[in-house]
Amino acid sequence: MTTPQQDPVRADAEKQQQAAMAVAAPAYVAACPGAGKTHVITNRHLQSPRQRLRKGRALISFTRVARDQMARRCRSAGRADLVQAPHFIGTLDSFLWEFLVKPRRAAQPAPRLLESWANIKALVEGTDREINLHRFPMTVDPSYPEAREAVAWDKLDYDTRQLIKDTSYSRAQWEKKIFETRKAWCDEGYLTGHEARVLALWNLRHAKTAAALLPPLLSRFAEVVVDEAQDCSAADLAILQLLHDAGLPLVLVGDPDQAIYAWRGAEPQALQSFAAQLSPAPHRLTGNWRSSPVICRLASTLRTGQRPPDTSVVRDDDIPVLVLPTRFADSGSRHLHAPTGAGIVDAFRTLAEEYAVPAKDCLVTAYKYATLPGITREKPNTKAITSLAWARTLTHTPGASGDDLARACAVAVRVLFGYWYPGETGGPDRIMAGHRLSAGQVNRTAFAFLHSLNRPGSNGDSIS
Structure with a gap:
């Protein structure tokens, strides 16, 4: 051997x-x-x-x-x-x-790198509906000397596409308002990774x-x-x-x-x-x-x-792989088994039974993980209630990482501040400074809030 x-x-x-x-x-x-x-x-x-x-x-x-x-x-x-x-x-x-x-940014207002515009209440205003800035992904073309920017309209998520579907404003008008909103927040010291680039x-x-x-x-x-x-x-x-x-x-x-x-x-x-x-x-x-x-x-x-x-360095098994051809349904986003038209999960279960693979050895993963039990990640570009559901679930998940817990706390803080200070659009740090709130006390309150919530779906599919 x-x-x-x-x-x-x-x-x-x-x-x-x-x-x-x-x-x-x-x-x-x-x-x-x-x-x-x-x-x-x-x-x-x-x-x-x-x-x-x-x-x-x-x-x-x-x-x-x-x-x-x-x-x-x-x-x-x-x-x-x-x-x-x-x-x-x-x-x-x-x-x-x-x-x-950062070395070239002015000391005041204090520069702040955000993970996403979703971290603050940055609403694109001046149109016939208010939509958060983070719902509009941006692109930059570095081939131009001044790095030309544009809104990536083809990358809007489904919810955002539906929100602007019947708007009376053109894309050019929307783009103008989007960049005006972004500039106003950048002038306040806020930037995301895109602006940093x-x-x-x-x-x-x-x-x-x-x-x-x-x-x-x-x-x-x-x-x-x-x-x-x-x-x-x-x-x-x-x-x-x-x-x-x-x-x-x-x-x-x-x-x-x-x-x-x-x-x-x-x-x-x-x-x-x-x-x-x-x-x-x-x-x-x-x-x-x-x-x-x-x-x-x-x-x-x-x-x-x-x-x-x-x-393959450390394995010599020759377990075969079965590839399932799939397609999307004509409407909606349901994933189907291409030859039969059955749902992909149903097709998977049928084949597992044919090959005598017990249920305990089967695993199905899903893109929309926010709907699965035991989730440990937050789906981007989600509604506030979905993010809150994710945050509540994560705080009850054993072994959750410190980074994920910090993200969950930030979600709860945003929700609480939106309720306590509905008229203020600054980030949590600015609101805390303006109202002389202790970050430690705010975070403790946020975690207590998350722990007090019912499990998502346990009360009419809502958080109460």
């Missing part, structure tokens, strides 16, 4: 990981699904010497979950110093904000602001590592290009076949062009530590190009 130490497949995958940990910047690491990208990035960081460094490394991700995982691994390895300055571990939004936007591009493209921002950045970081680089939008890549041109060493790690942010402008093909500038021959991680050989072969048939299947 071959031991893991003697397994040539495992040894080759580990060799690829070691090479990626040591590759010199600038570089691009093309990693397959399950290749251990976070493991490679964190271990690359852990190789930093223990003595105090003049320059640090920035580890950038697209999610707070990945950010927290990298920081946690550093602390678990006894290297809390790698989470502190001159190093930086955070999301791309926070990196752009801290180093390319627009400002970062402007700051880097203008000599005066770039001259003020780039020297501290180049002095602080010997290297910037971007995880899940396939999710970079055109604006993200334009910013990274400007940083690369300025001499900041970049290491991009990603899988172009795994992009999940196409809805907000992710451009895997543009990434390949940029990656070629960093390293003409990218370093590849082809060992999949998660999936079976069958899954690896199936995934390869969905790719563009002729790359061979990834190598």
Whole structure:
């Protein structure tokens, strides 16, 4: 029997990981699904010497979950110093904000980076109906010198489309009011990740602001590592290009076949062009530590190009995979089994019975997870009552993360402030300051409020 130490497949995958940990910047690491990208990035960081460094490394991700995982691994390895300055571990939004936007913002009003316009009561007014600003996603085209912006009308959610379906205002009129509303809030110091990108591009493209921002950045970081680089939008890549041109060493790690942010402008093909500038021959991680050989072969048939299947490192089972062809119903959003027209869940159950798969071994996941029991995430662009239902459920979910609990608390605070101070449109921090409210007391009240609510659906499908 071959031991893991003697397994040539495992040894080759580990060799690829070691090479990626040591590759010199600038570089691009093309990693397959399950290749251990976070493991490679964190271990690359852990190789930093223990003595105090003049320059640090920035580890950038697209999610707070990945950010927290990298920081946690550093602390678990006894290297809390790698989470502190001159190093930086955070999301791309926070990196752009801290180093390319905030230093050029006026101290008053205090600049504030929002996760979304949904965090404040930012209503688009002056039309025949009031709609919150967060319901209008925006795009930016960095190919224009001033980074042209527009409302992404094709990406409006269903509820928003219905709200403006019969409006008497044209899209041009709506867009004018949307940008006027956004400007008013930006003038108050509020910005989201979208505005941070627009400002970062402007700051880097203008000599005066770039001259003020780039020297501290180049002095602080010997290297910037971007995880899940396939999710970079055109604006993200334009910013990274400007940083690369300025001499900041970049290491991009990603899988172009795994992009999940196409809805907000992710451009895997543009990434390949940029990656070629960093390293003409990218370093590849082809060992999949998660999936079976069958899954690896199936995934390869969905790719563009002729790359061979990834190598399954730790599994040798040959359990077959059954792919169900599906389609959407002619009306509504019901997902159907294409050959029979039955609901996809019913078709799944029928096939499970035919193959004698017991119910306890079956799992069905749903996109509209806000309607499922035990939810632990908040669906974006939801109505206030749906967000409140999510927040109530999460506070009763054992093991909920600190970040999710903080989000749940923020939802409850917004609801309570909307009830207590209906005429005020500022963010919670401004309202607390204006009424001399203690943040600690407000948060305790918010959690007590959430815990007092009935379970969603337990009283006429409502929260009481």
